[in-house]
Amino acid sequence: MKIGVLALQGAVAEHVRLLEEVGATAVPVKKVEELDDLDGLVIPGGESTTISKLMHKYGFMEAVQEFGKANKPIFGTCAGAILLAKQIQGQDDCHLGLMDIKVERNAFGRQKESFEVLMPVAGVAADYPAVFIRAPYIMEVGENGQVLAKHEDKIVVARSGHYLAAAFHPELTEDTRLHKYFLDMVKEYRS
Numbered sequence: 001m002k003i004g005v006l007a008l009q010g011a012v013a014e015h016v017r018l019l020e021e022v023g024a025t026a027v028p029v030k031k032v033e034e035l036d037d038l039d040g041l042v043i044p045g046g047e048s049t050t051i052s053k054l055m056h057k058y059g060f061m062e063a064v065q066e067f068g069k070a071n072k073p074i075f076g077t078c079a080g081a082i083l084l085a086k087q088i089q090g091q092d093d094c095h096l097g098l099m100d101i102k103v104e105r106n107a108f109g110r111q112k113e114s115f116e117v118l119m120p121v122a123g124v125a126a127d128y129p130a131v132f133i134r135a136p137y138i139m140e141v142g143e144n145g146q147v148l149a150k151h152e153d154k155i156v157v158a159r160s161g162h163y164l165a166a167a168f169h170p171e172l173t174e175d176t177r178l179h180k181y182f183l184d185m186v187k188e189y190r191s
């Protein structure tokens with residue numbers, strides 16, 4: 001399985017390393033052509049508005065929309081989840097608009113701009129170490145979606161078909177279990 005990590009901003013090398021560790025071939029993606037032979041894509045955290053601007057600039061917006069519409073799995077983490085969402089609280093427009101979720105940006109407040117907590121993630125782990133950095137949360141998940149984890153009653157991991165969204169940064173610890181879960185999704189959709 002070949003999985004790309006969108007390399008416009010964010011912790012790209014960390015995602016690549018964890019994907020390799022679970023057995024995928026992982027590559028940073030800097031040009032749209034590089035999407036062609038991928039089986040799955042990770043959109044890392046960073047600043048969603050900045051990544052969105054860069055995606056428009058380098059032609060990734062349409063290309064990633066096509067990628068998703070071709071049933072290829074996409075995993076959005078933190079800002080990546082915001083980019084995937086069909087709805088963003090307080091905004092009329094969205095970015096990729098691929099995944100049927102509604103998100104609110106910077107949802108965990110000032111005191112808690114950054115924190116780490118162990119949490120159960122359904123189908124993934126009972127004690128997953130989640131690192132939140134100015135994280136969004138998922139307000140709503142569409143009809144066909146599943147909630148995989150909550151923190152303080154707020155949805156922080158959700159899946160809808162071949163889309164996976166996490167409000168936190170799964171690439172910033174040594175824990176590979178969420179990357180393994182995504183690799184399994186990629187395998188499922190490839191076969």
Ligand code: GLN
Binds near residue numbers: 044080136
């Ligand atoms: N607050 C950022 C945004 O709104 C996301 C933060 C992150 O990816 N760590 O895009």
